[in-house]
Amino acid sequence: MRNLLDFLIKYHHWFVFILLEVASGVLLFQYNSYHNSVWLSSANAAVGTINQWESGVFSYFSLSKVNEQLAERNMYLERQVSQLRRLYGDLTKDTTELQRKELAFLSQYQLIPAKVVDNTVHKTDNLMTIDKGRADGVEADMGVACGNGIVGVVYLVSDHYSVVIPALNASSSRISCAIRGRGYFGYLHWYGGDPSVAYVEDVPRHAKFKLGEYVETSGFSSIFPSGVLVGKIEQVYNSSDGLSYKLKVRLSTDFSCVRDVCVISDKSIAERAALMQAARDSINVKQK
Amino acid sequence: MALELLNRLAMFLALFVAQVLILNHVHLFDVATPLLYVYFAITFRRNFPKWMMLVGCFLLGILVDIFSSTPGLAAGCMALVAFAQPYLVERLASRDSAVDMEVSLKSIGIGKFIFLSGVITFFYCLLFFAIEAFSFFDWLVWLERAFTSAVLTWILLMAIESVRSK
Numbered sequence: 330m331r332n333l334l335d336f337l338i339k340y341h342h343w344f345v346f347i348l349l350e351v352a353s354g355v356l357l358f359q360y361n362s363y364h365n366s367v368w369l370s371s372a373n374a375a376v377g378t379i380n381q382w383e384s385g386v387f388s389y390f391s392l393s394k395v396n397e398q399l400a401e402r403n404m405y406l407e408r409q410v411s412q413l414r415r416l417y418g419d420l421t422k423d424t425t426e427l428q429r430k431e432l433a434f435l436s437q438y439q440l441i442p443a444k445v446v447d448n449t450v451h452k453t454d455n456l457m458t459i460d461k462g463r464a465d466g467v468e469a470d471m472g473v474a475c476g477n478g479i480v481g482v483v484y485l486v487s488d489h490y491s492v493v494i495p496a497l498n499a500s501s502s503r504i505s506c507a508i509r510g511r512g513y514f515g516y517l518h519w520y521g522g523d524p525s526v527a528y529v530e531d532v533p534r535h536a537k538f539k540l541g542e543y544v545e546t547s548g549f550s551s552i553f554p555s556g557v558l559v560g561k562i563e564q565v566y567n568s569s570d571g572l573s574y575k576l577k578v579r580l581s582t583d584f585s586c587v588r589d590v591c592v593i594s595d596k597s598i599a600e601r602a603a604l605m606q607a608a609r610d611s612i613n614v615k616q617k
Numbered sequence: 618m619a620l621e622l623l624n625r626l627a628m629f630l631a632l633f634v635a636q637v638l639i640l641n642h643v644h645l646f647d648v649a650t651p652l653l654y655v656y657f658a659i660t661f662r663r664n665f666p667k668w669m670m671l672v673g674c675f676l677l678g679i680l681v682d683i684f685s686s687t688p689g690l691a692a693g694c695m696a697l698v699a700f701a702q703p704y705l706v707e708r709l710a711s712r713d714s715a716v717d718m719e720v721s722l723k724s725i726g727i728g729k730f731i732f733l734s735g736v737i738t739f740f741y742c743l744l745f746f747a748i749e750a751f752s753f754f755d756w757l758v759w760l761e762r763a764f765t766s767a768v769l770t771w772i773l774l775m776a777i778e779s780v781r782s783k
Contacts, residue, residue, distance in 0.1 A: 342667035342700070349675045349696040356682075356689030357748070367751050 440591040450524040462489040478558035478581035507547035514547040532574040637684040649765035674699035742767035
């Protein structure tokens with residue numbers, strides 16, 4: 330105690346100094362508005378920093394609980410996303426979504442847009458009339474497609490109209506198709522009856538595919554480029570001679586209400602086909 | 618001691634009046650303001666009771682502040698200078714100097730007095746204008762004001778001291 334008193338007596342001026350400085354500080358920050366405002370903002374910043382540090386420390390310790398909550402929420406959201414995706418797929422598949430994709434695919438080629446002015450689906454040999462003709466650049470044997478997929482082939486052309494043989498023509502329509510992603514090809518044929526069902530014939534027996542896969546044009550003709558949608562495989566049958574498969578295809582194009590079509594007028598398809606034909610002819614001649 | 622206190626009181630009042638009535642209105646080139654009252658802190662003798670020095674300087678500072686509308690500014694700076702002055706004097710005092718040596722031109726010599734007064738004045742002005750601005754954004758302006766005010770204060774201080782010493 331005596332030592333403490335001695336210490337206090339020896340260094341008493343320190344305490345007086347500190348006291349006076351504190352008093353000056355109080356006066357300075359209390360009665361000078363500028364210093365007061367600077368002090369307040371600095372104090373706020375300092376307090377804010379300390380609070381932030383404190384909350385950082387506390388939040389670190391509660392991380393495991395937050396982690397659990399996040400994992401639960403994640404699972405719930407993932408479930409919801411997959412449900413919504415399924416619902417969306419059910420509502421939009423083979424309609425708008427497919428249409429947009431098909432139109433985007435077709436837009437890489439030269440197209441002549443047209444409207445269907447006459448159409449039949451109940452006959453065995455149906456025909457379709459569109460409102461574009463020679464004057465618009467349409468020629469015979471040009472392919473016709475729509476946003477949902479394949480429509481048919483131009484048969485007759487006048488100045489302003491054209492007659493199209495649709496896929497729903499039992500005697501004249503034979504479009505070369507292939508299974509998307511697999512490459513196995515055959516020919517699309519319609520036998521009448523249901524206007525939404527056709528058959529792809531001559532698919533080899535060693536072909537590997539699944540039900541539900543898409544069928545598209547093969548590109549082996551001068552009429553359609555490869556990749557134009559035809560339909561979806563619904564059933565598989567053996568051919569009459571048992572040497573190949575016959576695929577029952579649900580056509581993607583609804584021929585009963587097709588209105589807006591486009592005529593594929595890309596010359597490169599015809600040029601390619603002509604070159605292939607010339608090569609075949611020359612090989613045949615050499616063999617003879 | 619009583620006489621000494623009276624002398625100190627007289628200096629206190631003289632410096633206070635001079636500062637408040639005359640020197641506070643001097644702004645040379647819009648930057649230099651003489652802060653002559655720091656002379657009060659410089660001239661305390663060696664081994665003067667430190668608490669008295671502190672209180673005296675603090676009171677002088679407070680009075681100047683009241684008339685300058687800057688409560689706490691001069692008071693805080695004067696208290697700091699009063700705290701530092703004894704240590705500086707001890708450094709400058711020779712071994713054979715008296716225990717209650719006066720701090721003046723005659724007693725410690727011109728060189729040491731110039732050094733002591735220069736250091737304290739300059740340090741005081743730096744501190745004063747730093748706290749007044751409370752920001753180092755315009756540090757050049759701060760240095761300019763501190764330096765010019767210190768020079769002016771020191772010139773006045775030396776003039777008074779030379780008259781006192783005769």
